[in-house]
Amino acid sequence: MSQVQQRIADVEVMKQVNRQFVTGVTVITTMDGDVPKGLAVNAFASVSLTPPTVMVCVQRTSNTHDCLFRSDHLAINIVSTDQLHVVERFASKSDDKFTGLDWRPGPFGSPLIDLSSAQMEVEIRERLQTSTHTVFVCRVLHAAVGEQAPMIYSAGKFFDGGSLTRLE
Numbered sequence: 158m159s160q161v162q163q164r165i166a167d168v169e170v171m172k173q174v175n176r177q178f179v180t181g182v183t184v185i186t187t188m189d190g191d192v193p194k195g196l197a198v199n200a201f202a203s204v205s206l207t208p209p210t211v212m213v214c215v216q217r218t219s220n221t222h223d224c225l226f227r228s229d230h231l232a233i234n235i236v237s238t239d240q241l242h243v244v245e246r247f248a249s250k251s252d253d254k255f256t257g258l259d260w261r262p263g264p265f266g267s268p269l270i271d272l273s274s275a276q277m278e279v280e281i282r283e284r285l286q287t288s289t290h291t292v293f294v295c296r297v298l299h300a301a302v303g304e305q306a307p308m309i310y311s312a313g314k315f316f317d318g319g320s321l322t323r324l325e
Contacts, residue, residue, distance in 0.1 A: 176312040184247045185213055186260075186268040187231040189224035193255045193268045196221040197247040199310050200290075201233060209297035211279060214290045220250060226291060230280055230298075232267035237274040237305030238317045244308065264299050274307040274318075276300070 186195035200214035213233060215222050225231055236244055246254050259271035263278035270276070279295035306319025 179309055179311040181318070182236040182244055182308045182310050182315065183213070184234040184236055184243060184270060184273075185215065185221070185225065185231055186234060186270070187221075187225050187228040188262075188266050188268070189227075193260070194221050194224050195247050195254055195268065197236075197244050204294065209300070210282075210294065211277065211297060212292055212294050214292050216290050217286075218289075222291065225281075225293065226284060228281060230263075230265040230267050230278060231293070231295065232263055232269050233277045233279065234270040234273040235275040236308045237272055237303065238308050238319060239272055239305055240270075240308065241315060243270060244315070269301075272305060273303060274305045275302045 180199040181201065183198050183201045184195050185198045185201075186193060188194070196215070196219055198213055198215060202212055204210040204212050211233065213231075215225055243258070246258070255268070260268045261271070263269045263276070265278050265280070267278045269278065276299075277297050278299040279297050281293050281295050283292075283294035285292040285294065306317055309316045309318040
């Protein structure tokens with residue numbers, strides 16, 4: 158493998174490195190009083206199956222960060238291949254991302270977006286502060302899996318997670 162030697166702190170090199178990593182696409186949602194809020198996030202990971210624990214990272218300058226930080230619960234909607242319009246909406250700075258969107262409250266009130274590939278509603282257990290992000294460590298309280306294939310993200314583009322070629 159050939160590579161250009163750069164300092165690890167170089168932002169452009171880090172962007173190139175991150176483009177080599179394939180991630181899922183999620184929309185994180187919560188309620189801010191009676192108002193649903195959310196944002197698109199690809200920094201999500203499973204931490205443990207026993208007990209079921211996940212983490213999600215949110216930039217502290219996000220318009221949704223403060224209401225997430227105040228919340229006890231949030232939902233993680235794993236976006237399906239049919240939801241590119243949903244990702245685009247939740248990646249925007251729009252004030253009302255839920256207008257015309259089909260969703261329902263989960264068992265603990267967090268917005269679950271219809272037609273997602275999978276959904277979880279979680280209780281926030283820890284909020285770890287970094288210089289630019291908060292890492293929310295959460296216990297999964299409710300989970301459901303749909304029939305739609307998940308959307309994946311790599312090198313700045315979205316792909317159909319259901320049409321991957323298996324390596325043998």
